[in-house]
Amino acid sequence: MSLTKTIKVGNVLLGGEWPVSIQTMWKDPLPVFSGTDDPCLSPIIERISGLKKLGCHIIRFAVPDIEAAESLGILAGRSPMPVVGDIHFDWRIALRCMDFPIAKIRINPGNIGAEWKVREVVAKAIDKGIPIRIGINGGSLPKDLARERDIVSAALKAAEREIEVLESMRFSDIVVSLKMNEPDEVVRANEEFASRYPYPLHLGVTEAGPLVAGIVRNTAALVPLLKQGIGATIRVSLSDSMEQEVMAGKEILACAGKNAHGVRIVSCPRCGRAAFDTHAFTSRWLNRLYSIDADISVAVMGCVVNGPGEARQADLGITGAGNSVLIFKRGEIIRRIDARDADAAFQEELDRLIEEKAN
Ligand code: SF4
Numbered sequence: 001m002s003l004t005k006t007i008k009v010g011n012v013l014l015g016g017e018w019p020v021s022i023q024t025m026w027k028d029p030l031p032v033f034s035g036t037d038d039p040c041l042s043p044i045i046e047r048i049s050g051l052k053k054l055g056c057h058i059i060r061f062a063v064p065d066i067e068a069a070e071s072l073g074i075l076a077g078r079s080p081m082p083v084v085g086d087i088h089f090d091w092r093i094a095l096r097c098m099d100f101p102i103a104k105i106r107i108n109p110g111n112i113g114a115e116w117k118v119r120e121v122v123a124k125a126i127d128k129g130i131p132i133r134i135g136i137n138g139g140s141l142p143k144d145l146a147r148e149r150d151i152v153s154a155a156l157k158a159a160e161r162e163i164e165v166l167e168s169m170r171f172s173d174i175v176v177s178l179k180m181n182e183p184d185e186v187v188r189a190n191e192e193f194a195s196r197y198p199y200p201l202h203l204g205v206t207e208a209g210p211l212v213a214g215i216v217r218n219t220a221a222l223v224p225l226l227k228q229g230i231g232a233t234i235r236v237s238l239s240d241s242m243e244q245e246v247m248a249g250k251e252i253l254a255c256a257g258k259n260a261h262g263v264r265i266v267s268c269p270r271c272g273r274a275a276f277d278t279h280a281f282t283s284r285w286l287n288r289l290y291s292i293d294a295d296i297s298v299a300v301m302g303c304v305v306n307g308p309g310e311a312r313q314a315d316l317g318i319t320g321a322g323n324s325v326l327i328f329k330r331g332e333i334i335r336r337i338d339a340r341d342a343d344a345a346f347q348e349e350l351d352r353l354i355e356e357k358a359n
Contacts, residue, residue: 084104
């Protein structure tokens with residue numbers, strides 16, 4: 001697959017030879033902020049910082065009205081990662097967003113309205129140097145195309161139409177997404193688009209479902225595309241938290257052989273032999289482990305019968321052994337501790353390992 005154009009979204013570069021970035025979408029309405037020192041901003045900025053630590057690169061917000069555009073504008077000035085405004089229906093909201101340090105806007109050709117409205121948005125984007133994502137969604141195609149039997153061809157026509165408008169104004173800071181609910185359709189649409197256009201693709205499955213179904217559907221669509229070199233950025237949409245979306249995104253990239261950086265977690269499914277609650281330990285440690293910026297593998301195993309042996313490849317592991325807990329390093333047992341001290345001991349060994357890796 002030939003390289004796409006590179007598009008700058010704040011300090012993140014999409015396309016070309018740049019790594020595939022991960023994004024998520026804020027799940028609640030934004031409060032109305034009085035200014036950049038509004039106390040309501042701090043917890044939001046903290047959560048965004050946590051997402052960044054987890055491995056998220058870009059965050060998108062729904063902007064349903066002018067008030068929301070103003071709130072997003074204030075937030076964008078303090079956000080630790082690029083902020084994208086997601087606009088449907090009213091082009092004036094896109095215009096207002098661009099009065100602030102927004103890194104990109106997303107418009108939906110299915111509902112943004114007449115061509116002159118799009119032209120006004122593009123003119124301001126040119127003026128402000130802001131890229132536009134043309135976000136095609138199988139559930140909100142332009143009315144005349146929504147009746148077509150082949151949703152993939154309809155989505156591609158919608159993209160083509162919008163690209164023509166943008167290109168006619170010599171605007172090429174374009175990112176495109178073609179999201180549908182069926183993984184196979186997402187694959188077909190994006191393959192076809194990538195063979196025709198030089199613009200970077202934002203990949204995702206729309207309305208993918210709850211955690212398990214959503215991850216499976218996104219994996220089925222995104223891994224084959226990413227393996228072909230298609231896709232500059234991904235959003236794993238889930239009926240679950242933003243943190244889960246980011247962690248799922250990291251795993252999908254790793255499965256596709258992209259940006260496999262960070263902690264690889266191996267954990268046993270637990271069975272009747274378990275002397276250690278791998279489920280509780282894993283969920284307690286998940287966020288912390290995914291936030292580590294080092295290439296290490298961690299094993300969480302239920303029993304000593306198979307624990308160290310099964311996880312011999314892991315840099316650091318923990319497993320139950322009767323009434324105690326063992327910590328092992330590359331398959332060798334290095335500590336035997338009381339279960340109450342497991343978290344503290346694991347933290348100590350993890351810190352030591354990260355330090356060793358860094359030196
Ligand atoms: S490591 Fe032990 S507890 Fe976990 S699945 Fe294997 S045998 Fe069962």
